[in-house]
Structure formats: C-alpha cells, structure tokens
Amino acid sequence: MEKEEMEFFEKIERYLEGKLTESEKIELQKALSNDPDLLKEAEINKVIIETLKNRNLLRIKNDVDQAMNIVKRAMEHDSVPFEQSHGEKPKRSIQFSNSLLKIAAVISILILSIIAIIKLTQSNSVDSIVISYLGEPYQAPPFYRAPQESAENWKQNYQSRNFVMARNILEGLVQSDDKNLEAQFYLGLCYLYQPERDPKKAIDQFNNVLAGKSRYEEQAMWYLGLSYYLAGNKQAAVNTLRKVRGVRQEAAASLLQKLN
Numbered sequence: 001m002e003k004e005e006m007e008f009f010e011k012i013e014r015y016l017e018g019k020l021t022e023s024e025k026i027e028l029q030k031a032l033s034n035d036p037d038l039l040k041e042a043e044i045n046k047v048i049i050e051t052l053k054n055r056n057l058l059r060i061k062n063d064v065d066q067a068m069n070i071v072k073r074a075m076e077h078d079s080v081p082f083e084q085s086h087g088e089k090p091k092r093s094i095q096f097s098n099s100l101l102k103i104a105a106v107i108s109i110l111i112l113s114i115i116a117i118i119k120l121t122q123s124n125s126v127d128s129i130v131i132s133y134l135g136e137p138y139q140a141p142p143f144y145r146a147p148q149e150s151a152e153n154w155k156q157n158y159q160s161r162n163f164v165m166a167r168n169i170l171e172g173l174v175q176s177d178d179k180n181l182e183a184q185f186y187l188g189l190c191y192l193y194q195p196e197r198d199p200k201k202a203i204d205q206f207n208n209v210l211a212g213k214s215r216y217e218e219q220a221m222w223y224l225g226l227s228y229y230l231a232g233n234k235q236a237a238v239n240t241l242r243k244v245r246g247v248r249q250e251a252a253a254s255l256l257q258k259l260n
Contacts, residue, residue, distance in 0.1 A: 015195075029164050029195050130229045133255050137161070137193050138219060141182065158186060163194040174205075181214040188223060192230075199230035222248040225255075234259070 014020050015028055140159040154169035167190035173183040188205030191198040206224035209216055222244050229237035238259065244252035 030162070129258055130226055130255070133251060134192065134226060137163075138189055138223075140186070154183075154186070158190065161193075163190045166190050167194060178208075179212070181209050181212045181216065185209045185214070185216040185220055188220070188227070192223065192227060197230065199227040202227040203231060218244070218246040218248060221245070222252060225252065229259070 140155045154166040157166035170183050170187040184205045188202040191202035206220045209220040225237050225241035241252040
C-alpha cells in the first residue's frame, strides 16, 4: 500500500474516532462525497474498526501480548538449574506447573482470538455484500424552483453527493413539516450515503414514508431492508426484503439468497 493510501486510511480511522479537527472533517467529507470508491473503502474500514471494538479483539491482542511476556519470563525462570532455584524441589515443581497453566491460558486466548477473527471476516464479507447493493444513490427529484432557495437547495447538494449538507437542510424541512414524505425519504437516503453512515436514523425515516402514501413506497421498502441489516437487525432485514415489490424485487431476492 502506498504512503498516500496509508495516510488516507489513518485519516479515516481518526475521523471515525472523532479525532479530526472541524476543517479536516469537512475536507474528508467532501472528498468522500465526490468519490464513490473512496466512500465504499471508508465504509469497509468503519465496519472493521467497529467490529474490532465490539468483539474486543484489540483488548484480546493486548492480553495475548501480556500473557506471552509472562510465560516467557516464567519459562526463563524455570530454565535456571534446579540447585539455583531456592534449593527445594517442591518449589521448582510448583513453578513449572504454574508455567504450564499460563501457557494453557495463552493457548485458550489464542483460540478465542481465532474464532473472533473468523467471525469478523464473515461479518465484513456480508456487510460488504449489503453495501454493494446500495449502489448509486437514488436519483434526486427535479428542481421546481431556484436551487438557491433552501426548500430546493437540498436537491442540488444531494445530486452533488454532498449528503451531509443535504441532510442538514432536509432535517429542517422534516422538522417543520412531518407530513413531507419526499423529504423523509431522501433524508433516510442521506443517512445511508453520508460518510458516517447512520442506518438507525434511516430506518425511522423509511418507516415514516411507508406509514403514509407516496410514490416512494417501493423504494422505501428496499432501503428499509438494507438499513435494518446495516443496523444489525438481520431478521427484520429478511422480513422487509421479502416484501419488496416492483423494480427492486429481483435485487431483493438475489440479496436474500446471498444472506441465507
């Protein structure tokens, strides 16, 4: 991996951990919004970091390192000739037994780590499949008024992949009019496509759309299924994807087959 790529992924990690300055954050969000490939790479990186945290793999690694150091010191101590080890055979035997116990503990930790890494790999693989089905963002509706007006400006930002700015405007529109199903649908999409994906908030918006009557119902059902899965609710995702009809039905069937 080249130096520039390494620096980019380090910046992604710092962004996900909330360690970037405001100007660095804006610069990174703009770069991700303008490049779908970078956005996908950032999402995969996010999944890895979150899964590592959720499964405490970083803590396990540290524990393994510490345990290995303890065993190393214990075995070095046990390698001292018997006559130099307090001159008593029982102590020597007890020390050797303790070392064996420590070694067994390390092996157990390593086994747990391997199991966790296997699960991590499986999780990343499935999440990547779901993310790939997101594909290109759903098309923005046409402008009916000058795009400078706040009520329409979100469409320009959405079309330009500035999902954070579009989200901010849409949140204001939804707050002032909770019957605006179009705004809620696209707000849900912004939560899914913004650099720091938020599927739980997307779920709320898509459910609101489905509770009303609009031309976005079929699309909302599809994106709701994806949102459920990305939020960690696989059963709700499966149940929702089974209800998808229209142009997304074939894609939903294909995804269900891969998830099962």
